[in-house]
Amino acid sequence: MAASTRERLADAAFALFDEQGYDATTVEQVVERAGVSRSTFFRAFGTKEDVIFPRHDDLLARIGARLATGTPQTYLHAIREGAALVLEQYLAEGHVALSRYRLTRSVPALRDREIASTLGYQRLFREHARRWLTELGGPDVELHAELLAASVVTAHNVVLRRWLRGETAEPWREFEDAMDTVLVGPGGGPGPSRPTGSAVVVVRSDLPADEVAARVAAALEGTPPG
Amino acid sequence: MAASTRERLADAAFALFDEQGYDATTVEQVVERAGVSRSTFFRAFGTKEDVIFPRHDDLLARIGARLATGTPQTYLHAIREGAALVLEQYLAEGHVALSRYRLTRSVPALRDREIASTLGYQRLFREHARRWLTELGGPDVELHAELLAASVVTAHNVVLRRWLRGETAEPWREFEDAMDTVLVGPGGGPGPSRPTGSAVVVVRSDLPADEVAARVAAALEGTPPG
DNA sequence: CCGTGTGTGACACTGAGTTCCATCAGGACG
DNA sequence: CGTCCTGATGGAACTCAGTGTCACACACGG
Incomplete structure (x- = not known):
């Protein structure tokens, strides 16, 4: 009833x-x-x-549960799957998601709300990223956690919007590509099998190239065994 | 009056x-x-x-003007200075910015609005980034422009929030550091024409450490020594 | 038959935002 | 000096979102 x-x-x-x-x-x-x-x-x-807007609570809870299982060794995979839950939700909504998109396009108040709602997801990713990056021990954990969360959510939204606009028939493939871009970087080979011991290293390149390379190598040596 | x-x-x-x-x-x-x-x-x-909220119009216009002068060769500098205009504005507001921050912390409706307002800046950066990246000719321009804009705004906001919370006395130094972290052509950007100045390289270390170092070195070879 | 809980309708009220009209200052001009 | 225009203000009536309260109906188990 x-x-x-x-x-x-x-x-x-x-x-x-x-x-x-x-x-x-x-x-x-x-x-x-x-x-x-x-x-x-x-x-x-x-x-x-x-x-107009769906209940984010349960979805947030599901994402939180997924992220909670991530470890510093597997966190990139956890993030990817967490983001996948969001896309899955929207795709399952089908025409409702499309109607909502049409409305949020045209009504500023609804657009603002939609934008703000994505911050809930971003916050979840950020907090877990902060935890992982802290355990991995790097500089500027705050900033990098924030950037990682923002990038993941942004990449997800790019794919989602393309689907909402009917610009893609393969949202899942584009999603994986986008996550590859964000979570791996251009050089790495994407793959379903996520190797352990992954870490992110940031160096400034105004040093001589070989010096940077040496520092990277040194930094990686010190990384906890993967 | x-x-x-x-x-x-x-x-x-x-x-x-x-x-x-x-x-x-x-x-x-x-x-x-x-x-x-x-x-x-x-x-x-x-x-x-x-x-509560300031007039974004003129600030947006000033940023737009600055970004408009950017070229594919100097766009990282243009972005940095565009973002600096935003920080400058908030710092100049002084206690007003602090009052607003207190309010946006406690009132959800205002928080949502604040978040949504940052999208205006993000949009500006994104559109110009799209233009530059298109001229530079790389893959996934849409995605990379979006990620670049999101990263810049996020990094700016991290510094701004730290200042609003009184957690830093040197917002400008932290701002420059944050921009150093972000402005590299996130996700690699278009590899060939790496701009001058500082740059950051992010790699995943699930490759052997020396292989990573080699890749970093190779990527940096194309960079004019800073 | 009686209590109790839950979903609902009805109504009054507050407060944001809009619309329209009246008023009043000051400057321009003949 | 008087008139006319304009721009900033005051004021009143209105719509509509959202809140709070009370009453009613229909279920349930005792």
């Missing part, structure tokens, strides 16, 4: 938003079409915006 | 938000303290939120 009420409301809302636009549609009209009262709407969703 | 009215309103608003919190403060109370009418408030700011 509760579920069907929510559904009727959501269907009515999406339909009306599509017909007249988001701002031009009042909650009054939505509840009228759904055949329930205004009270019921706000009990079910709390906010007009909430009709 | 339109300016003084705006100022009085902003001062009253910040004071009241500070005393009672944002949500607990009504526009009515703000205009009462400022000694103007409700109409004047909404004419001046349009929205309760707008009192």
Whole structure:
């Protein structure tokens, strides 16, 4: 019963938003079409915006669970699979995701909210990355964790948007490529088998090239055995 | 004096938000303290939120102007200086920036808006990066431009937040370091034409250490000695 | 038959934001 | 000096999102 009420409301809302636009549609009209009262709407969703956006809670929890299993040796793989859960969710939503995308394109308030919502995922990746990078022991852990999280989310969103715009029929392949770009770098060979002992080394190149190479080699020698 | 009215309103608003919190403060109370009418408030700011946030327009324009002067050969420098304009703006705001930070910390709606506002800058960097990377001719220009913009904004924000939290007395030094970390053509960028100046190389070390070192050395050979 | 809980409707209320009109200053001009 | 224009302001009425409260209906087990 509760579920069907929510559904009727959501269907009515999406339909009306599509017909007249988001701002031009009042909650009054939505509840009228759904055949329930205004009270019921706000009990079910709390906010007009909430009709559009999915519940991130469970997805965040699933991602958190996946990331929690990552170790400093396998964290790149954990991140990749965590990001995959997000893409999977959107692809499963199908036309609902497309409708939402159309709305977020046209209504600034909804666009802002959509953007802000991605920060939840980014935060999750960042916190786990911070943990891993701390254990691996590198400089500027804060910054690198933040950059890693931002890059992963950005790369994911690029692929997602391409799919939402109908610009790709192979979102999963593009997703893997994007993750390869972000999580591996250009030189490495992508592959399903994630070797252990991976680490990220950052050096500044205003030193002579061979000196940099020496430092990289030295840094890698000191890396905990993979 | 339109300016003084705006100022009085902003001062009253910040004071009241500070005393009672944002949500607990009504526009009515703000205009009462400022000694103007409700109409004047909404004419001046349009929205309760707008009192808090600065006008991004002119800053965006200045950044755009700086980025417009960049060439594929000097674009890393242009990006760095573009990002510096943002930091400069916040530092110049002083205590206003701090008050705003306190508010955006505690009020979700304001936090969302703050986040969304950074997208304006990110978009600017992205579009120019797309142009430069296209001229340089590399693969996945879309993705790399997006990643570059996201990384620059993220790195900037890390430094900015540290300053807002009073965790650093040398924001400019940290800013330069952060830019050093980020501005390399993330994900490798287009390898051939490596720009002059400092650069960073990120590699994964699941290859033998000496092989990694060799690759780094090879990549750096093309770089003019810094 | 009675309590209890849950989903719902109805209504009043607050507050943000819009619209429209009235007012009042000051400068330009004849 | 008077008039006219303009731009900034005040004021009132309105819409609509969101909150809070109370009442009702229908289920459930005792």
